[in-house]
Amino acid sequence: MLVCRHISLVVVCALVAQVQATPYTPKDDATVIERLPFRAGDTNARELSALRAAVAIAPTNQAPSVELAQKYFDLAMARGDPRYVGYADAIVNRFSTQLSAPLLLVRGTLRQYRHDFAAALDDYTAALKLDPDLAGAHAWRGAIHLVQADYIGSAKECEALQSLGRAVLSGGCIGLTLAYTGHLDQAYRTLQRTLTIASDDDNRLWLHTRLGEVAAWQGAFANAEHHYRQALAIGRDDGYLLAAWSDFLLDRGRLSEVVKQLAGWESSDGLLLRLTEAETLLKSPSAPAHRQALEDRFAAAKLRGDTTHRAEEARFHLRLRGDAKLAVALAAENYRVQKEPRDARILLEAAVAANDIDAARPALDWLQTSGFEDSRLRQLGQQLSSPSRAKYPRDVPK
Numbered sequence: 100m101l102v103c104r105h106i107s108l109v110v111v112c113a114l115v116a117q118v119q120a121t122p123y124t125p126k127d128d129a130t131v132i133e134r135l136p137f138r139a140g141d142t143n144a145r146e147l148s149a150l151r152a153a154v155a156i157a158p159t160n161q162a163p164s165v166e167l168a169q170k171y172f173d174l175a176m177a178r179g180d181p182r183y184v185g186y187a188d189a190i191v192n193r194f195s196t197q198l199s200a201p202l203l204l205v206r207g208t209l210r211q212y213r214h215d216f217a218a219a220l221d222d223y224t225a226a227l228k229l230d231p232d233l234a235g236a237h238a239w240r241g242a243i244h245l246v247q248a249d250y251i252g253s254a255k256e257c258e259a260l261q262s263l264g265r266a267v268l269s270g271g272c273i274g275l276t277l278a279y280t281g282h283l284d285q286a287y288r289t290l291q292r293t294l295t296i297a298s299d300d301d302n303r304l305w306l307h308t309r310l311g312e313v314a315a316w317q318g319a320f321a322n323a324e325h326h327y328r329q330a331l332a333i334g335r336d337d338g339y340l341l342a343a344w345s346d347f348l349l350d351r352g353r354l355s356e357v358v359k360q361l362a363g364w365e366s367s368d369g370l371l372l373r374l375t376e377a378e379t380l381l382k383s384p385s386a387p388a389h390r391q392a393l394e395d396r397f398a399a400a401k402l403r404g405d406t407t408h409r410a411e412e413a414r415f416h417l418r419l420r421g422d423a424k425l426a427v428a429l430a431a432e433n434y435r436v437q438k439e440p441r442d443a444r445i446l447l448e449a450a451v452a453a454n455d456i457d458a459a460r461p462a463l464d465w466l467q468t469s470g471f472e473d474s475r476l477r478q479l480g481q482q483l484s485s486p487s488r489a490k491y492p493r494d495v496p497k
Contacts, residue, residue: 143174154190164190165201172208179338179367184212200230208239214407214436216243234265241272248438248465250280267297271306278313279440281470287313304333308340315347316440316473323347338367345373346441350475354381365389368396372411376418390419409433413445423452431458438465440473447479456483 150170153163168187175183191206198206207222220243223236230236241256253276260269270293278286290313294306307330314323327344330337341364348357357377364370371393378386397412410433417426427449434446443462450459459480465471466480 143170146170158193161194161199161202164193165199165205168205168209172205172212175212176338177336179341179364179370181368184209198225200226200233200236203229204233204235204239207236211239211243212407213405216247216436219243232263234260234263234268237263238265238268238272241276245275245279246437246439248279248469250276250469267293267302267306270296271302271309274313275309278309278316279469279471281472283313283317283472287317300333300335304330304335304337304340307333308337308343311347312343315350318474320347320351338370341367342369342373345370345377349373349376358383365392368393368408369411371396372415372419379419393419406432406436410437410442410445413449417445417449417452423449427453427455427458431461434461438462440471440476443471444476444479447476447483451479451482459483 147167147170150163150167154167157163168190171183171187171190175181175187187205187209191202191209194202203222203226207219207226210216210222211219220240223240226233226236237256237259241253241260244250244252244256253272257269257272257276260272270289274286274290274293277283277289287310290306290310294303294310297303297306307326311323311326311330314320314326317323324347327340327347330340331344341361345357345360348354348360354377357373358381361370361374361377364374371389375386375389375393377383378389393415397408397415400406400408400412409429413426413429413433416422416429427446430442430446430449434442438461443465446462447459450456450462456463463480463483466476
């Protein structure tokens with residue numbers, strides 16, 4: 100696996116131009132099209148400059164290229180800006196033969212970001228043949244198996260991480276596998292124990308975020324908020340954390356907090372979506388421009404053949420456009436590729452709104468076979484099974 104409160108006319112025009120303008124291909128690889136902004140005091144610009152210089156000095160050496168590509172991917176995850184993934188792709192794709200294990204690991208990570216899970220798994224398998232102790236490959240394989248609801252596969256990767264002595268990685272892997280398979284209490288305890296041995300901020304942020312999700316699924320909302328706030332207090336940009344926290348706030352009806360939290364994050368489609376949901380329900384004057392910006396971005400993605408954001412697009416059409424029929428079609432397409440709880444939720448919500456139990460059948464089957472315990476998803480499943488099914492009860496803009 101991907102986030103100016105009041106959007107300016109310049110940004111709106113730029114977004115529209117992405118859809119309408121003729122594509123521009125630079126004549127020279129050195130041509131600078133756009134420099135992405137960095138926050139005040141951010142060290143990323145200097146770090147990227149140094150990494151790019153190292154690649155320029157030794158363009159055939161895979162090691163500095165791996166470092167630069169990984170940095171770009173990390174920025175994409177932190178900022179929710181997919182352009183960094185494109186930069187990483189350009190670095191990695193310069194190499195086509197005799198790929199090192201670290202390069203295969205990075206390439207697999209980029210491929211899984213684009214939901215090319217089969218190719219990503221092939222890269223991780225190839226990397227492990229070169230380096231059987233490459234824990235990152237096991238961790239990413241476990242993550243992909245979770246996304247695809249292959250819990251036997253994820254458990255095997257957890258065991259591999261345990262065998263390598265990677266206690267934090269294996270604890271996180273085991274905790275999530277338990278959470279997705281109907282063992283929320285045990286999952287929470289496992290993740291909590293793992294948190295006590297996690298010393299670095301990146302792992303602590305990730306564990307607090309997932310503990311927040313598990314606690315919310317348990318209905319322990321005060322506990323969930325504690326974990327989200329602990330993660331936020333670490334002070335690192337993280338698109339996944341902001342999305343999960345914003346969803347928590349939206350579910351609690353704390354709309355103004357969402358607007359405040361997501362100030363300045365419009366570059367992320369997922370976070371702009373959540374911001375626009377809050378603004379729409381608050382009847383904010385900036386909501387119409389943000390809805391149009393999202394419409395333009397989804398249209399641009401369609402022109403590029405990019406299908407990685409179908410879940411977000413389904414949510415957009417359901418919650419912000421009131422088009423349940425289109426939403427359920429998009430959510431069903433998304434669910435064929437990835438089957439995490441949030442994917443099941445948007446499919447079930449859209450199916451309730453569209454009164455389409457057949458479309459929801461894969462998610463309903465998953466609820467039954469996995470034993471997933473979240474009461475919200477269970478209630479949606481019951482609504483679909485009820486003889487008199489109600490429409491999705493969220494107001495949409497007229």
